[in-house]
Amino acid sequence: MLIKNILWSLFITGLCVGVHYILTRWVTRRLQCATLRKPRAGLLCSLLLLAHLLECGVYATFYYIHHCFSSFYDSLYFSITSFATVGYGDLLLPRFWEISGSLEGMTGALLTGWSVALLVAVVVLESGEKQR
Numbered sequence: 325m326l327i328k329n330i331l332w333s334l335f336i337t338g339l340c341v342g343v344h345y346i347l348t349r350w351v352t353r354r355l356q357c358a359t360l361r362k363p364r365a366g367l368l369c370s371l372l373l374l375a376h377l378l379e380c381g382v383y384a385t386f387y388y389i390h391h392c393f394s395s396f397y398d399s400l401y402f403s404i405t406s407f408a409t410v411g412y413g414d415l416l417l418p419r420f421w422e423i424s425g426s427l428e429g430m431t432g433a434l435l436t437g438w439s440v441a442l443l444v445a446v447v448v449l450e451s452g453e454k455q456r
Contacts, residue, residue, distance in 0.1 A: 329420060333427040336386050340379040344435050347375040348442055355446065364446050372439045379435060380404045383428050392417050407432035 351371050355364045384400040393399045393415065402415045406428045417425045 325420065326423070329423050330427075332386070333424040336383060336424070337427060337431045339382050340431055340435065343379055343382065344375060344438060347371070347378075348438070351375075352442070364450060365443065368443055368446050372443065376407065376432075376435065376439070377404075379431075380407045383407065386424075387417070387421070390421065392421050403428065408436075409433055 351368060355368065380400065380403040383406070384396060384403040387393055387399040387403065388396045393402060398415055402417070402425070405412050405415075406425050409429045409432055411425075411429065416422075
């Protein structure tokens with residue numbers, strides 16, 4: 325049972341990493357367009373937040389399909405707090421799926437770091453353009 329849990333969790337994590345990769349590549353290409361030159365950092369923040377919300381939605385759908393919570397709202401709420409590593413503790417996964425919640429927190433930290441790195445790169449690029 326533990327192996328099944330870990331394999332499901334890795335599958336969902338892989339989906340989220342794939343979504344993040346595709347969206348960050350798409351956003352990066354769009355930000356290079358002449359029509360989207362300014363203000364790139366603000367647009368990027370908005371798009372990255374939407375990407376993270378979509379990734380939380382992937383986890384929430386997984387939790388809801390596996391009957392971890394009685395409503396999709398609760399699944400999404402739990403997913404967002406876990407992904408952001410806040411984890412209030414007011415909602416808990418069933419014992420069998422607890423490892424999935426922990427892995428979601430690790431995935432959230434990883435993808436948030438990736439987003440921050442991309443945002444820093446854009447801000448540095450914009451500062452260099454202003455100095456020219």
